[in-house]
Amino acid sequence: MSSIDERIEDEQLRALLPRLRRFALSLTRDPSSADELVRACVERALTRVRSRDAAASLRSWLFAILYRQFLDLQRRGRRWRRLLASLQLQGETERGSQWWAAASSLVFSRLSVENRAILLLVTVEGFTYQETALVLAIPVVSVLPKVSRARQVYRQLSEGMQVISPLRRVK
């Protein structure tokens, strides 16, 4: 039933699924919403795969689709809003060596959508500024200032966290 082309595409897509899910989770901050977003992204990708710009890597093309879909959904439904609280509580349940990781993810979850996307793409995924610009649909020159700003905000929030966190853990 499926052609050889389709099977190659499916194989490439499948390999990227964990990273798409991670990006989706960074944006939605809720696992089930994230998977919903990934499914929408894959569907869109499968219907548009023929019209894909050959110059863009499959990875950045997929990330771009996912980001655009997330913004669309956010604009439409606003249904992600209720999910905000859950991740903020998770930080408090982390222990010992996991504290730093937990604090990071807690700080991360408090960033704006764009800052989360920037930091995930550049710092975690190791996207080039060029690829990042493509995913976020912004000019390349504006990527670096955004990276700079996102890191500053993250730093400020982290410093704030370290002051607040011991107080929280005493109760």
Next chain:
Amino acid sequence: MTASPVTEDELHAYLDDQLETWRRAEVRALLEASPGVAGRLAAWRRDAEGLRAALAGMETWPPNPTLDPAVIRRSMRRRALRAILRTAAASAVFGLGALSGWWTRGTYVGPPPRPMEDAMDAYRTFAARRFAPVERATGRDSLPSWLANSLGLAHAPVLPDLSSRGFRPLGARLLATSEGAAAMVLYEAEPGHRISFYLRPARHFIPGTRGWSEGGGLRVRYWYRGGYGFAVVGRADDPRTWEIERTFPSL
């Protein structure tokens, strides 16, 4: 060659390994010369490592089989097929309707009209009712004049006397037809056994036309006279219906 001062953005590009090779030496020189800048860069690096560590665990989520491209492809095909079938079904129904409309153009669609069908309809609708089958109860004296007034008759009609067959009048009800008001007079022998006498304006039938028909467990006997149609309707399985029919003088 004098180097231009290293910018904040270039520090980030250096951290991200995306700074042009020729500028890297200048950044390294700045970091050695300025512990404050080096400290900031180290903090960002720590943040980045922390973030990578925190988000690394996400790659080990339990896989979600419904996200597999092959699965999504299949479900998309199913949905597309369903949509096509829906469209096809809709156009088939519409097409059939249009075709049959063309095919039967100029002909009457539906069962052929039977004379005094409305007498049977009235019986079915009202005579089977336990409560309020009539709108004007007897008083036999007043009923004929009420009917005359309601139907616009010149003379009060003589209502059949069916008491010899065990049927007493219950009353009457007015009904609408395309040719004007009609009336149904109901008689009852015992609960559930009723006979109706029905009259309506009927200008389009040749006087003297008469007949009977049966349908849906009912039997109707009808005749036309003086621009009016008359009918007697009763249960087809009740022999008294037949007997009463024969008592009408015009038959």
